[in-house]
Structure formats: structure tokens, C-alpha cells
Amino acid sequence: MRGSLTRALTGALGLIAAAAGQLATAAPVAADSVVVGGRQAQITDAPWVVALSSRDRFGGTRAGQFCGGVLVAPTKVLTAAHCLGREVLGGEPWEVRDFVVIAGRAALRGQGGQEVRISDTWVNPDYDPTTNSGDLAVLTLVSALPQSYVIGVARTGDAAYTPGTEADVYGWGDTTGSGTYASALRTARVQVLPDGACERAYPGGFGVPYRGDTMLCAGDPRGGKDACQGDSGGPLVAKGLLVGLVSWGSGCGQAENPGVYTRVSAVLPESF
Structure with a gap:
């Protein structure tokens, strides 16, 4: 939900509004040039990329996707702390009944991959929502994804x-x-x-x-x-x-x- 300043609240409200419109019209979403100026990616080339999803909150047209994440251990996903804010989720993470990560799937409504529920969340205690400093959270999954999906993390000085x-x-x-x-x-x-x-x-x-x-x-x-x-x-x-x-x-x-x-x-x- 990157947007003007924090791309959290503006993006979240836009996705909620879009979800409502898509559910009403069943219109497909254009997908030809994302991540602005980008190209289509194969999930086999980037298996560590996951989508954060709640169909209850964001609708089913895009499988409930509202933020991204990255798998850094078989049961650990890093994401932005602002993705877990009340303004985005409409409540606390544990109150979102169908909060899952979608892994191993490039096309959100496609086949394959896994949808894994979240068992716990950790938000960086030094995160400052006013400045967005320290914008990091960790999601713990209820079941492990393959080790082959995991990406390494660059350390200071790399x-x-x-x-x-x-x-x-x-x-x-x-x-x-x-x-x-x-x-x-x-x-x-x-x-x-x-x-x-x-x-x-x-x-x-x-x-x-x-x-x-x-x-x-x-x-x-x-x-x-x-x-x-x-x-x-x-x-x-x-x-x-x-x-x-x-x-x-x-x-x-x-x-x-x-x-x-x-x-x-x-x-x-x-x-x-």
C-alpha cells in the first residue's frame, strides 16, 4: 500500500473501494504494467514473494491481496508494519478471520501454491507510524512452507x-x-x-x-x-x-x- 507519504492508508482504502466495485461489476482488473514500469514475473524465479490476503476485507476479485511479504524462514514472513495497522485491516490482525499468506502462486486467482493461515504477528516496537521509521513486522505461519522458498537477508555492510x-x-x-x-x-x-x-x-x-x-x-x-x-x-x-x-x-x-x-x-x- 505504498502511496503518498505512507502508501498504507490510501492504498488500503483504494483496495477496499476497488473490491466493492469489482464485486458489484465483476469487471477484470488490468494487469499489464505493474510495479510501475515493470514486467510479469514467474513465481518459480521468486518463490519467496508472498501475498497478504483477506477476502472478507478486500474482496475476492484479487483473492483478497492487500500487501506483499517475503519468506525468510519456512514459517516466517516479513512485511511492512503499516500493513497490519487498524486503518488497513479494520481491526487487530488476530481479529481478521481469514488472514492468510498466498505462496507459490503468481496469478492471484490461479491454481497451485498454498494459502497458509497466520498464527502470530510481531510488529517492530520501534516502528513509528508518523514517520514510518522501522516499518517492519513478522508473521508466523501455522505450517511451514518449503525451505526452497526462503531467501537470505543481507546484513549490515553487505x-x-x-x-x-x-x-x-x-x-x-x-x-x-x-x-x-x-x-x-x-x-x-x-x-x-x-x-x-x-x-x-x-x-x-x-x-x-x-x-x-x-x-x-x-x-x-x-x-x-x-x-x-x-x-x-x-x-x-x-x-x-x-x-x-x-x-x-x-x-x-x-x-x-x-x-x-x-x-x-x-x-x-x-x-x-
Whole structure:
């Protein structure tokens, strides 16, 4: 649910409204260019990407998908903390009767894969919903997914965090920045940017300041490629390792406003 500033509430309300409209009209959702400027992804190439789903809350047209996540252990999924907020879920996570992750399935309404219920949630106690600093949560699954689905996590100082490194962002979110959501997994190639790029784009003032200690800046210096609403919590992968989670930004695919990601190495507990 990446959107203007936190792409949580705006994306969530948009998905709820879209779900209501889709249920009423049974109209298909366009899915040709997601993660803005992206291309279709094969789940076999990225089995660690999962969709967070509640059909009760978000409708069945897109299988209830509202955020992304990434499998970092057979029973552990990382996502954005803001995806679990009351504004998004309409209550606490344990109150959402049909809260599941969809794994091993690129097309949300397709066949195959697994839908696994959530047994527990952990939200980073240092998460600040006002600034989106520390935007990370951990979901525990009731049953284990295959070890082959798991991706490794880049640690502090890893070369994957070097500015200029190519990275891939994944999701089922808005394809255009105007509420056109995808039903099949997409990916876009961006690059890790210097902290200064996001410090200039988000200096604070009347908005939210970028914090390089807990956030990661990534995008395309030319614009046109980015995560968007509905992609929140999804992975940013560089050199085969997880480096970030889609968190926030202003607009989608704008060269002057790169995407801001949770810097996983700085926020994930060392004991994890």
C-alpha cells in the first residue's frame, strides 16, 4: 500500500473501494504494467514473494491481496508494519478471520501454491507510524512452507546495499499510480540510490523526512520504474539477497521522488 507519504492508508482504502466495485461489476482488473514500469514475473524465479490476503476485507476479485511479504524462514514472513495497522485491516490482525499468506502462486486467482493461515504477528516496537521509521513486522505461519522458498537477508555492510547496485522490486500493486491493480505478480528493475537522493526528495518540512539509519532509497534515476500502492511489504532484492521492504514514497515512478524501503538489516532483530 505504498502511496503518498505512507502508501498504507490510501492504498488500503483504494483496495477496499476497488473490491466493492469489482464485486458489484465483476469487471477484470488490468494487469499489464505493474510495479510501475515493470514486467510479469514467474513465481518459480521468486518463490519467496508472498501475498497478504483477506477476502472478507478486500474482496475476492484479487483473492483478497492487500500487501506483499517475503519468506525468510519456512514459517516466517516479513512485511511492512503499516500493513497490519487498524486503518488497513479494520481491526487487530488476530481479529481478521481469514488472514492468510498466498505462496507459490503468481496469478492471484490461479491454481497451485498454498494459502497458509497466520498464527502470530510481531510488529517492530520501534516502528513509528508518523514517520514510518522501522516499518517492519513478522508473521508466523501455522505450517511451514518449503525451505526452497526462503531467501537470505543481507546484513549490515553487505555489498548489496552499495549505491548503484541493481535491485528488483516485486508486487501485485497499482500498475499506473491511479488505482489500476494487478492480479499477477510483476517485477521492476531499479537500483539502490545514495541516501542523499531521498534526503533531497524528502527533507521533512511539512512532510516526512527520510532517515538513512532505518530506510533505504531505491528507484530509477530517469523515473518510470517504482513500487506503488498495494506493493507495501513486498521485497527489494539485490545480489540475490533481501535488502528492503516497500514502505513509502510520494507518487509512483517519479524520478525526483524515489521509493523508500525499510532497511531490513537495520530493523530486523539480530536474534532472528
